[in-house]
Amino acid sequence: MSGSGSTGPEPGGPTEVDARRLRCPAPVLRAAAASRTLPPGSLLRVRATDPAAAVDLPAWARMRGHALVSVERGEDDVVVLVRLAG
Amino acid sequence: MRDVEPSDAPTRAVLDVAGHAPLRPRARAALLEALDQGWADPRRLYAEARQARLLLDGAREAIAAAVGARTEEVDLFGTHTAALHAAVRAVARGRRRHGADVVVGAVERAAVHAAAAFVAGRGDGAVRTVPVDGSGRVDPDAFVARVGTGTALAALQHANGEVGTLQPVGVVHEAVRRHGVPLLVDAGASLGHVEVGPAWDLLAADAGDWGAPPLGVLVTRAGVRRSPDWPEDEDRWSPGGVAVPLALAAAVALQDAAADRVRADRHRRALVDVVRARVAAEVPDVAVVGDPDDRLPHVVTFSCLYVDGEALVTRLDRLGLGVGSGSACTSSALEPSHVLAAMGVLTHGNVRVSLPVDVRAEDVHRLCDVLPAVVAQVRTDAGAAGL
Known part of the structure; x- marks a missing residue:
């Protein structure tokens, strides 16, 4: 999987993963791929439109030991912020 | 030439029979027998029709006995979905003076959620959904806290058919009854598999789940206030009734399952x-x-x-x-x-x-x-x- 959906970390800001318009389980795959490139403690922000992502991204974080910082549900998308495990 | 079965052909096994279990042999035999003996219209007055009526009443009596109810409390529907819809609609209509709020567990079947939204929306009420924990179980206190003076009906499944978790219907039923609110228990995943018990005012179930052709069952305790919101029919609670052979197969399969x-x-x-x-x-x-x-x-x-x-x-x-x-x-x-x-x-x-x-x-x-x-x-x- 290419890393085209994520952008490098801005100084101090979270790494962004754009998983909009991707169907399950692709948003979680994108998030997991991006997390592999980052040091422990990094912030990862994933934006998705698939209805399953609002459940599956937090579930992925829990199964992987990452800390769930926030889940913001918008009109037709969800933004999940995760702090990666050490 | 004789066909030779390829030795590597996989043996098939369906491990997904919820709501559509394979027909039990005794249910199949009863179904075939009833197609011969119970084909006539049970509403008519000649011998063949009376025979069909006898079979139908016998089926309802057997189902009633299996759940600890009286024969006249049992109504049969074409599908489990239709039974759930009718239960919610008729009770909401019968209790409309109390309000149009419906309390439901978050993991009820889609038909319950849809019917609750339907009657609440119609009566300017609200659907109060009770969340579940990580195992899929509602908290009894959280459930009862949502029941109030404007509640027409509460619905809590006996067990969840997707994940298997049993719900605390006993304690919820006792508390909800103190509010005078009837509890609909969907036993569509339970009846025929586990003891369902007496903690319900309305009980819904699906013959397809216990090894008969699918058929909706609804048992309503005498004293539960309900009123049809559909046209008059001789079969008041289930307009048109069901095919007699299907009712008989459902009853025989349930007895078989219990044994x-x-x-x-x-x-x-x-x-x-x-x-x-x-x-x-x-x-x-x-x-x-x-x-x-x-x-x-x-x-x-x-x-x-x-x-x-x-x-x-x-x-x-x-x-x-x-x-x-x-x-x-x-x-x-x-x-x-x-x-x-x-x-x-x-x-x-x-x-x-x-x-x-x-x-x-x-x-x-x-x-x-x-x-x-x-x-x-x-x-x-x-x-x-x-x-």
């Missing part, structure tokens, strides 16, 4: 324990969900991280194994299972298993044997290996 329940429970409960233990131990990154102990004997569900549920179901089918899934990509709707979502567990890569009463142990072991490699292959195909 076989202890054996079927022991047999399947042990095999579900095998699935729970082996999947958790042998498949990496998997969540086996639902209550491990306080559960239906035959239901187990798990979700595999990074896995496309449709690919998983399709590959297992090719290996001769029929399983269900609550993943969004396996349904025509884009939404994943509302049960898994309410529990907060992974919805993708989901496999849902409901074992038939005569499931062969080797088929369950075969599922466990092939799963690690199948999951690994689907993950590799998705580029998820090593994530």
